[in-house]
Amino acid sequence: MSQFDSIRPFYDAEANAAIRKIVDDPMLEAMMSFTFPTDTREHWKDLMVHTHSLRDFQVNFIYPGVQKVLEKSSEGLSTGGFEQLKSNTAYLFISNHRDIILDTSLLNSCLYENGLVLTTSAIGDNLIQKPFLHTLSKLNRNFAIKRGLQGRALLESSQMASAYIKKSLLSENRSVWTAQREGRTKDGNDATHRGVLKMLTLSEEGANGFGYFEKIKVVPISISYEYDPTDVLKMPEWLAKSRDEKYVKGENEDFLNLLRGIIGTKKRIHLQVNGVLDKEIAEISKMELSQPDKLSKLAECIDQKIWTGYKLWPSNYIAHDLLYGDNEYESFYTQDEKKSFEKRMNEKVNTKNEFLIKSFLAMYANPVNNQKNALSINSPASQL
The missing domain is CATH 3.40.1130 (Glycerol-3-phosphate (1)-acyltransferase)
Incomplete structure (x- = not known):
């Protein structure tokens, strides 16, 4: 046994046997139906059982899955x-x-x-x-x-x-x-x-x-x-x-x-x-x-x-202005973007709980503060 057997990924020589163990698992079928919605089950299963390396598994199945996630749940x-x-x-x-x-x-x-x-x-x-x-x-x-x-x-x-x-x-x-x-x-x-x-x-x-x-x-x-x-x-x-x-x-x-x-x-x-x-x-x-x-x-x-x-996205700047009660970064977002962010927040967070509201806003606002601090530390004036 290798000293790393309890934590390591599969070796390429183990990949095909591992794939065959999960190829009929309902969770894998759900993943592949999402990734290849126009493909037949028989086709992707045939490709999968003929996969013999981790790279081929990542490139042929994981990579297309990530692209589908980006397509379905992001704007790029x-x-x-x-x-x-x-x-x-x-x-x-x-x-x-x-x-x-x-x-x-x-x-x-x-x-x-x-x-x-x-x-x-x-x-x-x-x-x-x-x-x-x-x-x-x-x-x-x-x-x-x-x-x-x-x-x-x-x-x-x-x-x-x-x-x-x-x-x-x-x-x-x-x-x-x-x-x-x-x-x-x-x-x-x-x-x-x-x-x-x-x-x-x-x-x-x-x-x-x-x-x-x-x-x-x-x-x-x-x-x-x-x-x-x-x-x-x-x-x-x-x-x-x-x-x-x-x-x-x-x-x-x-x-x-x-x-x-x-x-x-x-x-x-x-x-x-x-x-x-x-x-x-x-x-x-x-x-x-x-x-x-x-x-x-x-x-x-x-x-x-x-x-x-x-x-930094409009969500970060909007949250910062809402958290601190000012309009310091209003030039970085539109009013429509602000309304959309507030609508999302109000739907997700109990607006009667001030602590939760502040925590939600801080999660998006902290990257603004951190970047501002980093840029000030690295500015020419700070080196004098």
Whole structure:
């Protein structure tokens, strides 16, 4: 057995047998009916049972599915920065995280369209408890991050994930996607957790764990949804926090979030590549700082890149003006767009609950504040 068998995707040699196990699953049939509405069941099943690699599965079935999701539930995907990436090169993509499935699926679609190396992508094992989803995730080249661990078990799991990521990047020339923090950002206030960066260094031998980042190519990714398809599903957790209560997820909550992310309204989406951090990492490495402080510096750098790379939509500017009770950004949206946003909010949020209204608005407004802060820090005047 490989040391990574408990978390890794399927090998190509395992792909066909795995496909045959799920080819008659009702959930797969529903997915394929959505993806290929004019195709016969017999035709797509025949294509599927003759698929023998993860790439073919992703290109022939996952990629068309993502395109259909964009067609049915969005007003299109725009991109920027992919020209900065080189073919046949592995990157560690560190991204803000809005949607369980789409964030990484959209990135892989763009990498495929640009002739770049596809990723192996981290996913919490809490999201793939159902046998069908577990198999599908491994076919889609996901590797599992074990959740809910403590103490020694958590350390050992983190070490395994770190070693798998290092092997993927440096031995297999396979790009890796990971979120900048554990779980999705619930309030739109994206921040890179130093613990994620520390986990990445655990496989590096010697005292200078930060040196690992000089061996790989780190690329911050910004993803911006005009409408968050799961915004309303975050309200129970907001309420619990407002009451200083521990939030306990419902039995099928993760699965419902997954489905809502796929089929929920998104309007426009933008995915921005924010360059390779070779220069920034080299500069941090030279600083006379402790490793924890270097990780903090890198986290700050990734945050600045992600915040600068946001595509701010009318929804963000409208929410900001409504939250702060002013018209600072009124030139960035029309009154019709404002009315549409307010209508959507009033339909989804209990308007008698001021806390929920403010939380909903802050989720869309925080990216405006973060980008403003990032641009001010990077402005020529701030360097004087």
